[in-house]
Amino acid sequence: MLPGNDTQISEFLLLGFSEEPELQPLIFVFFLSMYLITVFGNLLIILAVSSDSHLHTPMYFFLFNLSLVDICFTSTTVPKMLTSILTQNKVITYQGCIIQMYFFLLFAGLDVCLLTVMAYDRFVAICHPLHYMVIMNPRLCGLLVLVSWSMCILNSLLQCLMALQLSFCTVLEIPQFFCELKQMVQLACSDTFLNNIVMYFGVVLLGGCPLPGILYSYCKIVSSICGISSAQGKYKAFSTCVSHLSVVFLFYCTGLGVYLSSAATHNSQSSAVASVMYTVVTPMLNPFIYSLRNKDIKGGLKRVFEVEAIKRPVTLGLKKCP
Numbered sequence: 169m170l171p172g173n174d175t176q177i178s179e180f181l182l183l184g185f186s187e188e189p190e191l192q193p194l195i196f197v198f199f200l201s202m203y204l205i206t207v208f209g210n211l212l213i214i215l216a217v218s219s220d221s222h223l224h225t226p227m228y229f230f231l232f233n234l235s236l237v238d239i240c241f242t243s244t245t246v247p248k249m250l251t252s253i254l255t256q257n258k259v260i261t262y263q264g265c266i267i268q269m270y271f272f273l274l275f276a277g278l279d280v281c282l283l284t285v286m287a288y289d290r291f292v293a294i295c296h297p298l299h300y301m302v303i304m305n306p307r308l309c310g311l312l313v314l315v316s317w318s319m320c321i322l323n324s325l326l327q328c329l330m331a332l333q334l335s336f337c338t339v340l341e342i343p344q345f346f347c348e349l350k351q352m353v354q355l356a357c358s359d360t361f362l363n364n365i366v367m368y369f370g371v372v373l374l375g376g377c378p379l380p381g382i383l384y385s386y387c388k389i390v391s392s393i394c395g396i397s398s399a400q401g402k403y404k405a406f407s408t409c410v411s412h413l414s415v416v417f418l419f420y421c422t423g424l425g426v427y428l429s430s431a432a433t434h435n436s437q438s439s440a441v442a443s444v445m446y447t448v449v450t451p452m453l454n455p456f457i458y459s460l461r462n463k464d465i466k467g468g469l470k471r472v473f474e475v476e477a478i479k480r481p482v483t484l485g486l487k488k489c490p
Contacts, residue, residue: 177336180265180352182258184249184345185440196253202452203246209455210235212469220468226289226304227408231458233313234282238451241275244268245346245447252345265347266328272346273324277374281316283416284378288312290409291385295392323370330363344440346447375423382416411458418453422446 185195217223217232248268252258260268293300327349334356342351353363389409396402422445459465 177262177340179259179261179340180347181341182249182252182260182345182347183341183343183440184252184258192253192256196250199246199448200250202448203242203250206242206448206452206455207239209452209459210239213455213458213465216465216468216472219472222471223464223468226309227286227293228464229309230282230286230289230313234279234286235455237275237278237282238454240271241279242448242451244271244275249345260347265342265352266331269331269347269349269352270324270328273327273349273370274320277320277323277370278316279419280374280378281320282313283412283419284381285312285316286412287382287385287416290412291388293408294389294405320374323374326366327370330366334358334360334363344443346443348443379420386413411462414457415450415454418450418457419446422450 186192213235214232217228217235245268248260248264289304292303296303331349331352334353335358336355337357339355342348342355344351349367353360353367356363386409389405393402393405396405459469
């Protein structure tokens with residue numbers, strides 16, 4: 169490509185983690201394992217919630233949506249990276265980059281929105297237990313999820329439309345394993361002032377604004393738990409929040425870690441490794457966090473597999489009948 173400004177670019181180069189050939193099989197196995205664990209673990213939660221009537225409550229309705237979003241979130245980036253390692257081709261088309269960026273922003277935003285909604289759900293359950301089912305009725309739950317989807321779709325669409333207005337020079341290397349909006353804006357030769365304004369507005373709207381709401385909810389929750397007289401009641405109330413609080417802490421801390429690492433260093437590999445924490449590791453750990461200490465999820469999975477175990481001999485017996 170000749171030097172200068174070229175708005176009609178056709179592809180980008182995703183640098184990924186390492187250029188060393190001997191590390192590629194290890195990276196491939198590592199990310200394939202994490203991806204399969206993420207998909208399988210979240211599918212188990214989706215199966216348990218959808219199959220067990222005991223789990224048809226607002227809390228598990230939101231958990232169902234979070235697991236679905238986490239599968240989509242990791243599927244936006246990891247399969248492309250695995251394909252690049254297998255084919256030894258790090259090129260992604262301009263159209264493919266915009267599409268990947270759109271879905272990445274969409275599902276990342278949905279993760280934040282759903283965690284915020286789940287914090288509100290726990291706030292109502294603990295601070296207003298007698299009115300919980302009246303407040304968190306199916307209509308409100310559906311509306312909260314619908315509003316989350318609408319906000320994130322509009323934000324992703326706006327960010328990508330702004331990115332389409334950018335023009336690029338000869339350097340088209342993205343120091344990541346996926347098309348990241350910030351890196352793409354930094355590669356542009358044209359004026360990026362409006363892009364930066366819209367980008368940081370989206371970060372504040374979907375990343376910064378929900379955090380005070382989550383903190384307020386948990387301040388009220390802690391205050392309500394402290395007001396419970398029995399130790400058993402305090403433990404039971406806190407145990408319903410600890411999983412969600414762990415996921416919120418993990419998501420925001422890894423996101424903050426990525427921001428600080430990218431601000432402190434210009435090493436592309438360090439930024440890519442830091443990004444793995446919230447793009448791959450957090451969605452992988454969510455099923456473990458929500459199921460290991462959750463008797464309802466474990467009970468739901470047990471009932472699902474027990475029903476399947478009963479159905480199988482009956483089906484085999486019917487097939488043997490003349």
